[in-house]
Structure formats: structure tokens, C-alpha cells
Amino acid sequence: MSFVIWILSLVRVLCNKNQGFASSLVMTEKDLINRIQLLKQVSPKDDWVVSTRAKLAFRLEMGRKKDLLNKDLFALKELFSSWGTNSPKLAWNAVYGVIIAFGLVLGGGVVTGIASIQSAPGSPLYPVKLSMEKARLIASFSEESKIKLQAEIVDSRLQELSVVVANQESAEQKAEKVTQVVDNIKEQLASANDQLSKSNQSEPKKVVAAAKVISEKASQFSKALAVAKESLPANIKPELDTKIAQVTETGKQADMKYLETMIANQNSAEVKKEDIVVKLNEEIQGLEEQVIAREKKIADQFSLADRLPIRAVLINQTEQSRDLLEKANQAVAAGDLAGALELIKAVKTIESGADKMVENADAPEVKGVATSSDMEKLEENPVKQ
């Protein structure tokens, strides 16, 4: 069959008066250029373009971090060299903060310690407060006390955030302070999640309770951040938006960790199966809404010829997510809670990848695919049959 098609096409090309072999004897420059432009159809594979971009972005970020680290090390050297020779200027940077905090914890300094506890972002004593918290975390030996302390720290950040939002300050000052809080909270939530993973699973009651507390705090914090974001003008949000998105993501991880912990301990008396089902259904419903929202976005933003290939990839991912969510629903109904959790995790991974693709595709021209201008030119100079 393919041989017949090949023969037919060969005859067709040979018979083509404008462009084929026979006509090439009198091929005009325009015909020749049209034929060269057939090669425009050669383009890199979408998945290669996307993965190479991700690798490139990673390399760029790593390079930047390395530079920053080198700068910090240099600054640290400078700091300690001046310490030895001159009386140092007391800049409230992290190094001083840590030294003072350890001094307070070990030596029992009272006045500065109490003062720092009341300090808010932007205050000179705020780095001392953060360092004291770190020192307390290091000094607490049991997992339970560490998680409890982390929950307290998140509470503290929540209070600070509400103070920052309520303060009558310039937008820039406010944004700087919110950023400071957000940076710290992200660290705390990630550390709490990590701590939870290492928790002693022989005490399910404590582990589940801790996971619940962290999940609730993360949720409260996400809501507080949304409020804080609203209090700032749009022009200074972009960087903060990214950080808030990262914290929200960490919060979602905390939520998943809670669910995982409950399912891992579903046979213990402390965990109610109904609670797990409710939580799983909430997750599934949230993801279904996310899929619908992205589907709408695909329809609105990716209908241009420039974005057809990425649109095709996104639609495929949406279908996969829908399919997996359906299976997750079935697994919940069948009582396979661990199976449902795994399916939810798979959908989350797909969704996260799709979100990144949508985000990256906001650039004016999409990664190496045939652009609308290319398509228009091809339409103007179609392959003559």
C-alpha cells in the first residue's frame, strides 16, 4: 500500500507543472524559494524544547545561587576580619543574629530576648527573634516538641503578617516586610513537613495530631497571604506572587502529608475512616476544579496558531487528569484509600507540569513551533500541486 502511495506521489510530483521535476527545468526563483520553505516544517520536538528550557533555567538558577554564595562567603570573611581588628558596627545581619541568639539561649540574656520576642518584620531585633527560634528548634530534642514549636512559629508569623497588613506604611515597606515573613514561613513549613516524615510512626496519635496542626496552620497562612496580597498595589506584586505561590505549594504539601499520615494509620483507633474519605473527596474536588479552570484557560489563551502544539499537549494532560480523577473517585468508593491517594498524587504531578507549561507559554513566541507568521507565509505561498 505504502509503495503504491509512493509511486502515485512520485508521479504527482513529476507531473506538477509548477514545482516538480519537469517544471524545475524552468523553475523560477519564486518556485525555488517556495520549495526551500517546505523545510520550515522541520522543528524540534515539543518535549525536548520544554525539558531543555527547564534544564537551562535550572542551570541559570544554580549559577546565580553559586554567585550569591560566593558573595556571602566573601562578606562573612570581611565581617570576621574586621571583628578581629576594629570594633564592629553592629549591623543586624544573620551572623550577629545567630551569635546573639545562641548567647541568649545558652547564657540566659533577658532584656534583649524579651524585646526581640515582641519585634516585628523590619525591626532591628527581628533577625534576633528568627535566630532565637532557630536556636530553640535546634535545642529541642524530641520530635513532638519540635513540631509543636514549629506550629508556634507559624502562629507567630501569622500575627506578624496581620500587623504588617494593618500598619499604615508605604507599599514598598509593606511588601518588603511581607516578603520577609513569607520567606521565613516557607522555610518553617518545609522543615515541619520534613520533620513529620521523620516522626516516630509507633505513636500514630501524636503523628496524626501533629500533621493536622501543620496542615491547618498552612491553610490559615495561605488565606492570610491572600489577604496580605490584596493590600498591596499590583505593580509591586510579581516577585511576591511567586513567593506566595511557593508557600501555597508548601502548604498543599503539608495537607497531603496529613492525608498520607492518616491513611498510613487508618487502622489505628485514633483515625476515623470517614475523616479520610472526606479529606480525599476534598482533594479530588479541588483538583477537578483546577482541571476545569485550566481547560477554560486553554480555550481562551491557546487557540492561536502559535500555540497549537502546546495546546495539544495540555489537552492531552487534561484528559489524563480527568481519567485519573475518575479512577480516584472509584477507588474511594471501593474503600481503597491508599490507591486513591496515589492517583491524587499522580494528578497533582500532571497538574503541576501543566501549570508550568501554561506559565512558560506566556512568552510572546512559543518554543520553536511553527509560528503564526510562518503559517501565514505558508498560506501565502502554498505548496502547489
Next chain:
Amino acid sequence: MDKFTEQQFLECYDQHVGKIYRYIYFRVNAEELAQDLTSEVFLKSWQSLSLKGVSNPRAFFYQVARNLVTDFYRKKDKTPISLEEITDKPISDKTASPLDLAAVSLDMNLVKQALRQLSPDYQEIIIWRYLDELETKEIAEILNKSEGAVRTLLSRALGELRGKLT
């Protein structure tokens, strides 16, 4: 000229990766190798563009790509893949009939084979002008030649390609 930020550089990547890949692909005629060399173009370019800006990043990417392809052939002492090895995957076009697809694919291969028979200088000038649609001025900048010399080269390259296709 300002140095490039990461964001600007990634935007440049999005804009030019397809064309740089295509240029390299036609020069080396192997998909994986074209992918590797294209990645290298952007990594090497970042090293320069993050330290000093350039007025025309596209021309800069092509210069880096050109040097990498030249280095590749020089170091590995490789010759381009033989014509017999040049086969393309069928072009996927949902609107075209199998017959149309076969015809286009066949014609594409003929052009591609003819292009491969040209000297590297002729190949790249045709790719730049008619596939990537660079202006003569921009090609002159990449090749470090006058615009007149580029026009002459282009005319000869087209003449030779036409000869190969007849």
C-alpha cells in the same frame, strides 16, 4: 548594552530555539546531535550574554551555533552523513490526504538532499535567508562580510541549488 537577565535570556530561548535547532539540524543532519549542540549553544551564549549584552542576540546565537558545528566537524573529523541516510519522518498534517503528505514529504526530501550537496557556506546562507528569514544585513553581521558579498553568495548558492534540483 545591558547584560541579559535570566528572564530575558529564557525569552530569547523561546523565541529562537526552533530556528537554531533547524539550522544545526540541516548542518549535522542528525536529530540527537542537533539537540545536543542546540543546548550547548544556549549554555555557551548565556556565559557571554550574562556578562555583557549584545545588540542582536539572534545573530549571536547563530554565530555560536556556527562555531560549534565547525568545531564538531573539526574535532571529530566527521563528514556529513551520506545522502542514503537522509530520511525524514512523515510530516503530520491532519488536513492533508495521505497522497498530499507523501508528495510533500518526497519533495521535501528532494530539496533536503539537494541542500546537503551544497558547500556549508551555501547551505547556511540559504537556511538563514529563506528558512529563518534573516535580513541580508544580519547575515552580513554573522559572517562578518559586506552586504554585497552576501548577496553575491546567496545568488550563487541559489543557482547551485537550482542546478541540483533539475
